[in-house]
Amino acid sequence: MINIICTSNFDGLESMQDSVSRLGHKFILKPLIEINHIRISIESLDHIRQSDVCIFQSKNATNQLKDFKDSFSKDKEYYAVGVFTAKSVETSINVKCKYPRDNYSSKHLIKECKLDIMSGKKIVILKGNGGLSIIKESLKEKNIVREIIVYEREIQKDIINSEDFVASARNVIICMSQDALKSLCNHYHEIIKRNETFLIVPNDRFMCDEIKIFNKVFTLKSSEYQKEILNIIQNN
Numbered sequence: 001m002i003n004i005i006c007t008s009n010f011d012g013l014e015s016m017q018d019s020v021s022r023l024g025h026k027f028i029l030k031p032l033i034e035i036n037h038i039r040i041s042i043e044s045l046d047h048i049r050q051s052d053v054c055i056f057q058s059k060n061a062t063n064q065l066k067d068f069k070d071s072f073s074k075d076k077e078y079y080a081v082g083v084f085t086a087k088s089v090e091t092s093i094n095v096k097c098k099y100p101r102d103n104y105s106s107k108h109l110i111k112e113c114k115l116d117i118m119s120g121k122k123i124v125i126l127k128g129n130g131g132l133s134i135i136k137e138s139l140k141e142k143n144i145v146r147e148i149i150v151y152e153r154e155i156q157k158d159i160i161n162s163e164d165f166v167a168s169a170r171n172v173i174i175c176m177s178q179d180a181l182k183s184l185c186n187h188y189h190e191i192i193k194r195n196e197t198f199l200i201v202p203n204d205r206f207m208c209d210e211i212k213i214f215n216k217v218f219t220l221k222s223s224e225y226q227k228e229i230l231n232i233i234q235n236n
Helices: 013-022 042-050 059-071 083-093 106-112 134-139 178-187 189-194 209-213 225-235
Strands: 002-006 026-029 033-037 053-056 077-080 122-128 144-155 170-174 197-201 216-219
Touching: 002 013, 013 026, 013 225, 033 059, 033 178, 042 059, 042 122, 042 144, 053 059, 053 083, 059 083, 059 122, 059 144, 077 083, 106 134, 122 134, 134 144, 144 178, 170 225, 178 189, 178 209, 189 209, 197 209
Parallel strands: 002 026, 002 170, 053 077, 053 122, 122 144, 170 197, 197 216
Antiparallel strands: 033 144
């Protein structure tokens, strides 16, 4: 048996949980990050409607805005920092969304999608409280750029306990958030080190010294991440 601990909610989670259970493995959801939505003001919605470009910094921003589809017309340009966020934009808001193909980050979005050559545009950046401002700082000289904060993160640092790990099994942690991974390494490193523990993360940006506590680390390589995660679980 493999013991899967999922620290993040994501699209297709219930289907994956069913598939894992059918394979005879244990699957528990322990979300380390609680997302608290921030009320979107009428002024912010007006900025979105009047914008030429909308940039989504995370999937959580998309989830907060899916009830305001009417504010997002198809004649705007849409961008996201990575494939998971872009897919969420396309599904929730029903618009085409561009994203960097090789590396998922603000810097690679600016470089690969040539955002730095934009000029005279009204740009809104949809993000969480405390999120990076790299995009705004890069574009504000030639454009009108507004950041709209639509959610804040709250760490649930005591949600995981030692009983969630199975000493006689391989423990696989799925972590799709850098904030969740930081909390995981800071608060649970002793439990992780005591057990055989693998880690699955969405991309190479998650690679850092702290994750050396895991026996093995896997990064996802495609947007079909549900299938890829199941493949990792079955073959390792």
